[in-house]
Amino acid sequence: MAQRAIARVSRGAIQANCRLLGERVGAETTLCAVVKAGGYGHGAIEVARAALAGGASWLAVATAPEAAELRSELPEARLLVLGALSEAELDVALDADADVTVWRPDFAELVRARGQALGRRPRVHVKYDSGMGRLGERDPGAVEALVRELADDDRAELVGLWTHFATADEPGSRFFDEQLARFLEVAVPLREAHPGLLLHAANSAATLREPAAHLDMARCGIAVYGLDPFGEDPGQHGLRPALELWTYVADVKLFEPGASAGYGRKWHATEPTHVGVLPIGYGDGVRRALTNNAEVLVGGRRYPVVGTISMDNLTIDLGREPDVVPGDPAVLIGAQGGDRILAEELARRLETINYEITSAISPRVPREYVR
Numbered sequence: 001m002a003q004r005a006i007a008r009v010s011r012g013a014i015q016a017n018c019r020l021l022g023e024r025v026g027a028e029t030t031l032c033a034v035v036k037a038g039g040y041g042h043g044a045i046e047v048a049r050a051a052l053a054g055g056a057s058w059l060a061v062a063t064a065p066e067a068a069e070l071r072s073e074l075p076e077a078r079l080l081v082l083g084a085l086s087e088a089e090l091d092v093a094l095d096a097d098a099d100v101t102v103w104r105p106d107f108a109e110l111v112r113a114r115g116q117a118l119g120r121r122p123r124v125h126v127k128y129d130s131g132m133g134r135l136g137e138r139d140p141g142a143v144e145a146l147v148r149e150l151a152d153d154d155r156a157e158l159v160g161l162w163t164h165f166a167t168a169d170e171p172g173s174r175f176f177d178e179q180l181a182r183f184l185e186v187a188v189p190l191r192e193a194h195p196g197l198l199l200h201a202a203n204s205a206a207t208l209r210e211p212a213a214h215l216d217m218a219r220c221g222i223a224v225y226g227l228d229p230f231g232e233d234p235g236q237h238g239l240r241p242a243l244e245l246w247t248y249v250a251d252v253k254l255f256e257p258g259a260s261a262g263y264g265r266k267w268h269a270t271e272p273t274h275v276g277v278l279p280i281g282y283g284d285g286v287r288r289a290l291t292n293n294a295e296v297l298v299g300g301r302r303y304p305v306v307g308t309i310s311m312d313n314l315t316i317d318l319g320r321e322p323d324v325v326p327g328d329p330a331v332l333i334g335a336q337g338g339d340r341i342l343a344e345e346l347a348r349r350l351e352t353i354n355y356e357i358t359s360a361i362s363p364r365v366p367r368e369y370v371r
C-alpha cells in the first residue's frame, strides 16, 4: 500500500450502473445522476463525469456550492439543485447556471427577482410534497397556482414538476403507491396544460421497483454507486459496487491472555493470539460503533475487529498462527480473494443504511479513480 488508507472508486462501475439504469427506464425517460454529498462519498466530479459517460443527462445536488463545484469542471452539464436555498445561496446556484427548486410563492418571486438582477432567466422546477413531509408544497391547489404563475411570467422558465417518495425502499409499501397516485393526479393535468413540463419522481428504489414512476426523468443516487436501495445485495439488480475502502496491516503483535486492545479495554485476549493494527479509524469515517462488531479482509480471509475503534487505528484478531505480516493490504469494503464485504453489511451492523456508510468516508481518505 502506497497510502495509509484509500477509497478506490471504479469509474467503469459507475458507468455500467448508469447504463443499466438507463436501460431500465428506457428511451422515454431521462436519467439524472444524484451526486450530492460529494457523490455519496465517492467524489462528485469524477462520479459526475462517469455518470454522464454512462448515459446520464442531468446531475442533481442538494446545495448551491455543490452546483458551483460541478459547474467549474463541467461547463455543459445540466444541473438541478434539489434543496432549499438562502438568498445568497440562490445567487450562487443561478451563477452556476443550475436549475433550482421552488415551492413557496415568495421564494419563486425571489428567484425571478434575483434572476433579473443577475441578468439571467432562471430555470425552475416546482416541488410538490405528496407525502414525504419535508420540503415542498402540500396543497395541490397551491401547486397548480404556482405552476400557472411561473408559466405566465417571462422572467423565469418553468421546466419541471417533481416529488420525492418516502417509502420507495420498502417493498410492498402502499404509501408509495398512494404518493405516486397523488403526484399523477396533480402532474398529469398540469402537463396537459403546459406541454413539455418535465415530470420527475423516482429515486433509485422507485426506478427499480415501479416503471409507472419513471415518468420523464428518474433521479437516481444510490444505485449509480452500485449500492442497493433496499439494503440487500446490489448484484440482485445487476448493480456493481463502485467503491472499495482499503488500508494495510501496520503491525502484528502477540497478545497473551488478559492483554487488551484499545481505549477502555473493550476486548481482552482469552488465549495467546496475534493482533493486527490497521491505521484507519473513525477520523476516516470507520464508525466507532463497529467496535467489536465488524470484519476485515486480509489475504482473502475475514478477521474480526476487536477492541475499540479509535480515531486513527483499529485492531483485528489474527489468531494464534497468522499468515499475515505487516504491510499486507486490508479491505474494509470491497472484495479480496473469494470474499467481499459490502457497504450493506456494515450498514446492517450499524443499523443504518448504505448511504451513510460511503458518505461518512472522510476527506482524509484519498480517493483513487480506476477504470
Ligand SMILES: Cc1ncc(COP(=O)(O)O)c(C=O)c1O
Residues within 6 Å of the ligand: 034, 082, 164, 202, 203, 204, 205, 219, 220, 221, 222, 223, 229
Ligand atoms: C430529492 C431526491 N431525489 C432523488 C434522490 C436519490 O435517491 P436515491 O439515492 O435513493 O436514488 C435523493 C436522495 O436522497 C433526493 O433527496
